Amino acid sequence: MPPQSGLPDSRDLGATWHFLENGVDQIMTRLNDGMSYKQYMDLYTVSYNYCTSSRMNSGGINETLGTSGGRSGANLMGADLYKHLSQYFVAHLRQVRAEAHDLSDEPLLRYYTREWDRYTTGASYVNRLFTYLNRHWVKREKDEGRKNVYHVYILALVSWKTELYAQLQSGAGNKLTTAVLKLIEKQRQGETIETDLVKKVIDSFVALGLDEADTNRQNLEVYRSAFENPFLAATEAFYSSESEQYLAANSVTEYMKKAESRLGEEENRVDLYLHASTRKGLVSKCEEVLVKNHAELMQEEFQRLLDQEQEPDLQRMYLLLSRIPAGLDPLRERFETHVKKAGLDSVERAVGAAAAGAGAASTSAGGTPAPGGGGDDVKPSREAKDKADAAGAAGVEPKAYVDSLLAVHRRNNELVAKAFRGDQGFVASLDRACREYVNRNRACASPNKSPELLARYADSLLRKSNKASEDADVEQALTDTMTVFKYIEDKDVFQKFYSRMLSSRLIKETSASEDAESSMIGKLKDACGFEYTSKLQRMFQDIQTSRDTNSQFKDKMQQTHDASELKIDFQVQVLSTASWPITAPSTKLILPPELLKTKDRFEQYYTNKHSGRKLSWIWQHSRNELRMLYTPQKYFLVTSTYQACVLLQFNGSDSLSYADLATGTSLADDTLKPLLAMFTKAKVLELKDGNYELNLGFKSKKIRVMLNVPIKAEQKQESADVMKHVDEDRKILIQATIVRIMKSRKTLKHQQLIAETIDQLKQRFQPRVADVKKAIDTLLDKEYLERHETDKATYNYLA
Structure with a gap:
């Protein structure tokens, strides 16, 4: 190709390389001085013209690169150009190396990074000058299996690696690595360093990791051998020494703060200037030195932190020990023991409070005079104290009992959620501990005691006498009940007690809220399934059906009877035998005429409407309201049906013998005697000369007098x-x-x-x-x- 104006003849290698060398040198050493677009394009043109010249190089690549063997028509122009370029890089880098010879530490790093930036920037521009060489001659050489031929930019990196990097790292000095590690140690000791300087050196190590089989693929061999391996060894040595010294002078809790801070710093160090692949090894090494090597000390501190409820320190310990295998296992075991003991102690205090009340009552009833014979001071006997302790265990109030269980669970559940991040291992430990202290504690003289007390607590929440003022309060209390229910082992016992108490609330109409009742049944259904609550739900259905039946019965009676015949306000609840925990009474009962007539009317109405059904009257669960007509103040007595049958006997006479009452009601002695005892205690009746008489002077502060009170027996x-x-x-x-x-x-x-x-x-x-x-x-x-x-x-x- 004939030369263009001012450009060398492409057939003249000497002139061509001289022209190109001047341009390459300006790019590699004086790029900051600038280069015009025309000058750059002239260089590109000369490179292109030489590579596309029709003159065949007589020697070819085999001779110019020192190889042997025949060549084919693939002898494109470019071998000599490639050889001269390679020689230029070597000569240039030797000069750079000479200037670095006497440098070390931070000055060496500054010089190294400055030259690296200049060299790689220049090499990228030079690479584009020889685009045609890369695309054709280099490609052909690589296709024919010559692994020592690279694209121009890669050639520049290979030259840097062999002529500068390898020489600086040669021998025992490893000047670059040593300088970088010194800077990192300074930073660990609290000094401010130029992190960009470290990052550039480390990035150069990564860039020099060339996979000669595939130069497009990154190889981290240089980075690992030159930096990562010695860096991890230095990290281990630094933190081993620091941790030992720090623990010798500070508490374990302070050390945990230090370890937490150091781990955070090392994580941040990866983001600042290390290769991402180092993160796993660095963190693992720090966890071993800072946590694993001192795990036993932290684990021994755990109990003290639990006892003092040091939530931030517990969370810090959890986060540190969760980093190492099996680091949390001893903590979970100690936590389980701690919760169990706390639960048992909490119940013990509740029982103790109940025993104290029983002891005070026992002391007031009788005791041993104090030494000295003063007379007034009385010391309870050992027997009285033992009885009080037993009474405390047996007589602990359901609310006090459940509150004692919940207090421990609530406190430790919150600790698990916050300090232990809801860790499933700690959740399981909490569950095992709660199951233990809920089912086996001082108040549980028998296995059924805990489910019984919980059922009675639920009953107190759902009764009208419940003091909770807001629906939200009741709902939360029911949710708390289910928290304890979760740990009850004998859920069938709870079901039996709850079923009986629900039946009592429904029959006596003492439920505070149907919504609350439905909510509780829903919670039990979610916890145990449909079968567990099916009877409870049918009980509600029976109550609704009974309301409809009562309304229809009243309508029928009003249609068929005069108002004078319907003086008694009568309501019936028809309950299916299979769903209700109620049995027909074994006690015989003769109804007085006042009740018998209405009862017979309903039986006739119901059997006519539902042929084939049999009614069994559950008198022990029935209740009545009687009006006293013989006192100046008209009182209303709320009674059981058995009580009503006894009192109605006095409509015929103001005074009756025990035999008269037994004959008139047909009640057995074990039923009749407690009823009469209650009447005399309430002063409704008086026992005179062996007969029971109406107390015509009866007085009460309340208009409605409740006589239908359950007996503890x-x-x-x-x-x-x-x-x-x-x-x-x-x-x-x-x-x-x-x-x-x-x-x-x-x-x-x-x-x-x-x-x-x-x-x-x-x-x-x-x-x-x-x-x-x-x-x-x-x-x-x-x-x-x-x-x-x-x-x-x-x-x-x-x-």
Whole structure:
């Protein structure tokens, strides 16, 4: 190609390279002085013209690069140009290296980064000058398998790596690495450093990681060997020394703050100037040195922080120890023990308060005179104290009991949520501890006590006498009830007590709110399923149906009877036998004429409307309101039906003997005697000369006098009845569960059958192994199961 004006002849290699060398040198060393667009384009043109020259180079790449072997027509012009360019980079870098020879530490880094910036910027411009060389000659060489040929920019980096970087890092000095590590240590010691300087050196290490098999792929070998490995070793040494010294002079809690701060600093260091791949190794190394090596000290401090409720320090400890394998396991175990003890202590205080009240009553009733014989000071006897303690355990109020359980759960649940970030391991520890202290504590003389007290607490919330003023307060209290319910093991016992108390509220119309009742049933349904609450829901349906039945009965009576015949305000609740925890009374009762007539009318109305149904009157749950007509002030007596039948006997006579009352009502002695005792205590009747007489001078501060008060003995009997029914239901449920399992599995080992039965029932109650064995024996007798012919510890299901 003929030369253009002012440009060398493309056929003259010497002139061509001389022209290009001057331009390349200006770019590499004096770029800040500027270069015109025309000058740059002239350089590009000369490079292009030489590479596209038709003159074939007689030597080719084999000779110019020192290789041997024949060449094909691929001998494009470019080998000599590539060789001269490579030699220029080497010569230039040797000069740069010479100026760095006497430098070290921060001055060396400044010089290195300044030259690196200048060199890589210039190399990128030079690379574009030789675009044609890269696209054709270099590509052809690489396609033919020559791994020592690179694009011009990569050639510049390879030259830097061998001529400057390798020389500065040679020997034991590792001048660049040493200088960088010194700066990082200064920063760790609180000094301000130029982080951009560190970042540029480290970035150069990354850039020099060239994968010679694929120069487009990053290789971090240089970065790891030159920086990361010595950096991690220096990190370990620095923090090992610092942590030991700091702990020797400071408390564990202060050390945790220091460790937390240091870990944050190292995370930030990665973002500031390290390669992202170092994060995992750096954090792991710091966690080992700062946390793992001192984990035992922190774990020993845990109990003190728990006792003092130091939430920020507990959270810090959790975050630190969660970084290492199994670091939290000892904390979870100690937390479980701590919560269990706190729960037991809380119940103990509630029982103690109840015992103190019982002790005060016992002391007032009698005791031992204090030494000295003064007379007035009385010291309770050991027997009285023991009785008071027993009374405290048995007589703890449901609210005080549940509050004592909730206080511990609420405090520690909040701790788990905040300090331990809702960690599932701590949640499980809390649950195990709560399950333990809820079911086995000082107040639980029997396994059924905790579910009974919880059911009575729920009953107090849902009754009209509840002091909670707002619906929101009741709703929250019900939610709290379910918190304790979650940990009750014998949920079937709770169900029995709750069912009885619900029936009482519905029958006596003492529910504070139907919405609250429905809400509680909904919560129980969510927790235990539809079957658990199905009877409770049907009880509500019966009450609604009874309201409709009463309205229709009254309408019918008004249509068929004169108003003079309907003086008694009569309401009936018709309850389905299968849904209500109520049995027909064993006590016989003769109704007085005042009640009998109305009762017969309703029976006739109901049987006519519902043929085939049988009514059984539940007198022990019925109630009446009587008006006293013989006193100046007209009082109303609220009574049970048994009480009403006794008092109505006095309409015929003001004075009756016990025999008269027993004959007139047909009540048994164990029922009649307590009723009469209550009447005399309330001064409605007076016992004179063996006869019971109306107290014609009866007076009361209240117009409505409540006589239908439950007796404590009845509550004890109720508890015994509940447990009797629970035991019966459990036997049936265990058998049904075994049959269901065997029907599915057909054949099963003895121990496996017991384990699966217990596992399926544990959400309802905790069955005893002995009870499961009895159920298996029963099913063997009933021929639902049989023993395997050859293995007696294996059972077969019999269809």
